[in-house]
Amino acid sequence: MISKYKERQAAKEVVFQEKQQCLNAMSDFLDNLEDNQGLDEIKSAVETLRNLEKKSIIESQHKFLEEISSLTEVGITTLKKIKKEGSVNEGMWNTPGKKRPHKSTVSDLDSFDIDAIRNKINEFYVVRKEVPTLRALLEELRSSIGFSGCRETLRKILIDNGYEFKKNKNERAVLVERYDIAAWRHRYLREISAKRMEGKPIIYLDETYIHKNYKPKMSWQGPSTSGAPQPSPLEHISPGKRYIIVHAGSEAGFVPNALLVFSTKSRLADYHHDMNAENFNKWLKEKLIPNLHEPSVIVMDNASYHTVQQNKLPTTQTRKAEIQEWLNSNGIIYEDCLSKAELLCLVQKHKPDPLYVADELLKQHGHEVLRLPPYHCDLNPIELIWSSAKRMVAKKNINLPAKETEVLIKTSFGRITSEDWKKMTDHVIHVENNYKQRDKITEEELEKFIINVGDDDSTNTSDESLEVEFLDSDFEWDE
The missing domain is CATH 1.10.720 (Transcription Termination Factor Rho, Rna-binding Domain; Chain A, Domain 1)
Structure with missing residues (x-):
């Protein structure tokens, strides 16, 4: 089609040049004549013919593009870009791939953010006594965790995490979370408060990851600066080597010499697949336990490699x-x-009650273990420390070779101070107090519900009248 366009344009150009030569000859002839009446009008008519011819050839080009556009259903602007690319690249065009790398609108949500969304929904029902609409939930999440997606993105996230928008079961149904998770949280909050009162050091441990090409998404740029180089399309598909990070700390700061950083080439979305019980228990023996100089309370989640059963x-x-x-x-x-x-x-x-290998190993050295309840990453301050350390890495990770990335990670973690840790642990204590207050409200509301049901004059005593509706998010968990 492009070759036909060139042939037609070349033929029209020949005709146009011939007409221009004739008009030029007529113009020269009239210039040599003596000044007779009507000569100026003839010259003006010749000039008008010349301009009309120029306009005609331009219109014919646009008309041909319109004709191609109507046949191919490709926009005229796109055709002009294709034509320009062909002329610049000497007849060579780059065919776009059928599957281009597409960066998701919200790609930096981790388990901490998902738990924050879950807890915010519970807060709407229990504390505010409101039905959480997408619009209201979106506003809250933007202010609380800096959520950057739109309503449709939030809808997809809720669906992916087990939520459904459906008709309520009956008008007496009460929205509550799973009783076993609520009970786990109550025990945890009670036990950790008691350990603090005893003055025992509380050590929080966890694992995270960071890619070699981890960079800030935005930066200040000007006429003479182009900002931090962003990953190429290939890097968006494969962001490079992944570094797994294992560490522990308390309000006094990181546990000295407990940092473990190792690399993996795995492309799995969940970094937990890169860890295993052997590596974790080896880290406990060689890195954590030797650097704990007094009996401590170790707080950890329920990842599979944390919960390998001994019995x-x-x-x-x-x-x-x-x-x-x-x-x-x-x-x-x-x-x-x-x-x-x-x-x-x-x-x-x-x-019997399960005995975990990691727990027994820590108990042999005089330490206690507290397990975080499922979906409660917000009770672990190290999750906030990860964010601070990763920002430091991203700030300095500009055109660094792979061999220097691990050094940068260790340097960034070394810059986290005890003041940073104290700030994060104080925040978590505030979150714990909020949970206690919310749980108290929940229990009071449930008591009212039970009393109201008992005082009801209805003769319907079927199980359906006492049905309790659980959160759609309360599906089976597996950490």
């Missing part, structure tokens, strides 16, 4: 003889005639 229960994959051996070792009486399925039922009936 594993028999499963359906276990041989019958091994199940019987487990029952004998635990002093559980059973009849020899029982089938494997019946033996497994006995195992479930008498299953």
Whole structure:
């Protein structure tokens, strides 16, 4: 199509030049004539013809582009860009890929932010006694966690995390979170307050990651500066080597010499796949425990490599003889005639509390372990420390070779002070107090609900009238 366009334009150009030569010859001839009446009008007419021809060829170019646009359904502006690219690149065009790298609107949400969204929704129901609309929730999240997405982005995030917009079950339903998670939080808040009162050091540990190409998304730029170089399209697909970071700290600062940084080339979205129980327990033995000089309370989440059981229960994959051996070792009486399925039922009936390898390792050295309740990253101040350290890395990570990235990470973490940690731990204590107040309100509201149901004159005593609706987010968790 472009070649046909060039051929037609070349033919029109030849005709245009011939007409221009004729008009020029007529103009020269008239200039040599003596000044006769009407000569000026003839010259003006010749000049008008010349201008009309020039305008005609320009209009013909635009008309041809319109014709191509109507046939191909491609905009005229796009066709002009294609034409310009061909002329600049000497007839060579770059075909756009069918799947271009697309950067999501909100790409920096971590588990801390997701938990903040979950807790904000609970706050609407319990504290404010409002139904959280997308518009109201969006305004709150923009002010509280700096959420930068639009309403549709927020809608997708809610759906991805188990929320649904659906009809309420009945007018008496009460919106509450899962009782086991609420109970876990109550125990945790009570125990950690008691440990603080005893004056025991509270050590928070966690893992995070950072990519080699981690850079600030925005910077001040001017006429003579272009800002920090951004990742290429290829880097958007593969952001480079990933560095896993393991550390621990308290209100006194990071635990000295406990930082662990190692690299991995994994492209999995969840960095937890790059950690395992062997690496974590080795870090406990070699990095954390030797640098804790007094009995401490260790706070950690429920990641899979934190919760490897020492006293594993028999499963359906276990041989019958091994199940019987487990029952004998635990002093559980059973009849020899029982089938494997019946033996497994006995195992479930008498299953002991789980003993975790990491917990037992820490207890051997005089330390206690507190487990964070699920979906409560906001109770761990190290999550806020990660953000501060990553900002330091991004600020200095400009055209650094890969071998210097690890050095930059360690240097950035070394700049986190005890004052920074004290500020974050004080913030978490404030969050704990908010939870206590909110939980108190929740319990009071539930008591009112129970009293109102008991005083109801309705004769309907079916289970449906006492139905309790759980949050749509209360699906099975697995950390």
